[in-house]
Amino acid sequence: MQPTGVFISFEGIDGAGKSSHIQALSEAFRQQGREVVQTREPGGTALAEKLRDMVLHQPMDALTEALLIFAARRDHLQTVIQPALDANRVVLCDRFTDATFAYQGAGRGVAHDKLATLERWVQGNLQPDLTIIFDLPPAVGRARAGSIKTPDRFEQENEAFFGRVRDGYLQRAREAPQRVRVVDASHSIGEVQTALALIVEDLCR
Ligand code: TYD
Numbered sequence: 001m002q003p004t005g006v007f008i009s010f011e012g013i014d015g016a017g018k019s020s021h022i023q024a025l026s027e028a029f030r031q032q033g034r035e036v037v038q039t040r041e042p043g044g045t046a047l048a049e050k051l052r053d054m055v056l057h058q059p060m061d062a063l064t065e066a067l068l069i070f071a072a073r074r075d076h077l078q079t080v081i082q083p084a085l086d087a088n089r090v091v092l093c094d095r096f097t098d099a100t101f102a103y104q105g106a107g108r109g110v111a112h113d114k115l116a117t118l119e120r121w122v123q124g125n126l127q128p129d130l131t132i133i134f135d136l137p138p139a140v141g142r143a144r145a146g147s148i149k150t151p152d153r154f155e156q157e158n159e160a161f162f163g164r165v166r167d168g169y170l171q172r173a174r175e176a177p178q179r180v181r182v183v184d185a186s187h188s189i190g191e192v193q194t195a196l197a198l199i200v201e202d203l204c205r
Contacts, residue, residue, distance in 0.1 A: 003034065005085030006204070007126075009096035011169055012134030013162050014155065015141030016185040021134070021196055022092050028197070029090045037084040040094035041073060044080050048072035056152040062108035069100055070118045077123065097123065098131055098172045098180065103154065106168025107161050127179060130203050132196060133169050134185035138162035 008025075010018050022038065029036045042052040051072040055065055073096075084091050097119055104110045136144075138159045148155050173180040183195050 003088055005088050005091065006130075007081065007085055007091045007093070007128045008200070008203075009093045009098065009128040009131045010134070011095055011098050011102070011131060012185060013136060013138060013141045013165055013169075015143070015145035016134035016136045017144070017189065017192065018094060018134055020189065021132075021192065022094055024193060025196065025200065026092055028200075029092075035087075035089045037080065037089050037091045038094075039076070039080055039091065041076060041096055041099065042069050043072065044076040044093075045072075047075045056154070059153075062104055062110050063114070065108070066100060066104040066110050066115060066118065069104065070122050073097065073100075074122045077126065082126070093128070096128060096131070098133070098169060101172050102165045102168035106171070107157070107165045127176075129179070130199070131176075131180045132199065133173055133180060133182045134192070135166065135170070135182050136185040138166060140186055 010022055012018055026036045026038050041048070042055055043049045051068050054060075055068050055072075060068075081091055081093070100119075101112070101115055105112055105115050141162065142159065145155075170182065173182050181199050183192055183199070185192055187195075
């Protein structure tokens with residue numbers, strides 16, 4: 001039987017160890033003979049990467065930020081994610097719309113209903129098949145991330161901001177428990193990897 005496309009997104013505050021887990025999972029899927037598209041948001045296309053650069057470095061208000069992120073997402077969905085799913089590939093996306101609800105919504109205060117409207121406009125019914133939130137107290141995340149030489153607009157934010165972002169993620173998990181799984185990222189890399197492998201096995205069964 002031909003495997004169908006699978007869309008998995010990965011979320012969490014900085015320092016949660018997302019990147020190494022995405023890399024390991026990508027290798028595991030390739031070993032099973034699956035074609036994998038590893039991508040990220042904001043970004044993943046030439047246009048979306050330009051928008052990412054603006055969002056990360058140029059001062060702007062919170063709603064402008066959300067609009068640019070959704071514009072980037074639309075381009076990414078149309079030109080990369082949907083075609084990959086149509087071709088039965090595995091799409092592993094470093095952040096997706098839950099990040100917008102967490103950072104622009106809970107973090108910066110953009111109203112939930114505005115974000116929900118944009119989500120419907122941009123995505124229709126498309127949601128990841130699975131979203132993993134690597135959950136971590138902000139102080140632990142900060143200590144792990146270490147000192148960053150030239151922090152971007154998000155990395156410059158304080159612990160209270162990341163506390164709200166974390167709560168925003170956990171709220172999204174409560175709203176969509178069948179899609180979103182929370183993994184305790186304060187455990188060792190090995191333990192987190194084992195938890196992740198079980199969740200993904202469950203999805204692909
Ligand atoms: P990230 O993938 O964490 O970049 P890096 O690995 O280089 O630190 O994402 C960049 C930032 O973008 C991150 O701080 C969170 C932010 N972001 C939002 O604020 N809203 C969104 O919808 C997305 C996708 C990301």
